[in-house]
Amino acid sequence: xxxxxxxxxxxxxxxxxxxxxxxxxxxxxxxxxxxxxxxxxxxxxxxxxxxxxxxxxxxxxxxxxxxxxxxxxxxxxxxxxxxxxxxxxxxxxxxxxxxxxxxxxxxxxxxxxxxxxxxxxxxxxxxxxxxxxxxxxxxxxxxxxx
Numbered sequence: 001x002x003x004x005x006x007x008x009x010x011x012x013x014x015x016x017x018x019x020x021x022x023x024x025x026x027x028x029x030x031x032x033x034x035x036x037x038x039x040x041x042x043x044x045x046x047x048x049x050x051x052x053x054x055x056x057x058x059x060x061x062x063x064x065x066x067x068x069x070x071x072x073x074x075x076x077x078x079x080x081x082x083x084x085x086x087x088x089x090x091x092x093x094x095x096x097x098x099x100x101x102x103x104x105x106x107x108x109x110x111x112x113x114x115x116x117x118x119x120x121x122x123x124x125x126x127x128x129x130x131x132x133x134x135x136x137x138x139x140x141x142x143x144x145x146x
Contacts, residue, residue: 043127045107050124050132053092053104057085060094061120061136069115074122087111092124 061067066077073086084095085104092105107127114121119137126132 043107044130045105045124045126045132049105054134056104057122057134058136060085061138064138067115067120067138069113069120072111072113074113074120085113090127 060076060078060083064076064078064083066075068075068077073084076083076085082097084098086093086095087108087110088101090106090108091103092108092111094100094102094104096102105124108124109127109129110123110125112123114123116135119135121133121135124132
């Protein structure tokens with residue numbers, strides 16, 4: 001006796017697998033759009049990065065004994081050292097005595113340092129055009145400036 005097997009897909013099995021494929025594909029598309037909303041934009045400034053920059057710069061300003069804005073760079077004197085905060089390419093960097101490259105912020109389109117009598121105002125614009133602003137004052141306003 002010869003056994004006969006038909007090994008192939010029927011039309012119903014093919015339609016059933018197509019329905020399952022469409023169902024999975026629709027969920028995958030929704031997951032990609034939701035994930036894109038949660039991912040940060042590569043052109044914007046990360047809010048946590050801004051907070052770290054503010055805290056670090058406040059500490060530098062408060063420790064400094066002089067504070068000057070020269071050619072849109074912030075120069076802070078700390079003893080015999082000069083700390084420079086300046087824009088370099090799309091970053092805001094910190095340098096000590098004209099050497100080093102310590103990136104503080106990235107995705108920066110523009111930065112402006114405005115020197116006031118006892119403070120310095122920092123305006124940072126990211127690549128999306130959003131402006132971040134802060135005003136920093138040393139502990140001794142006016143007494144430690146040169």
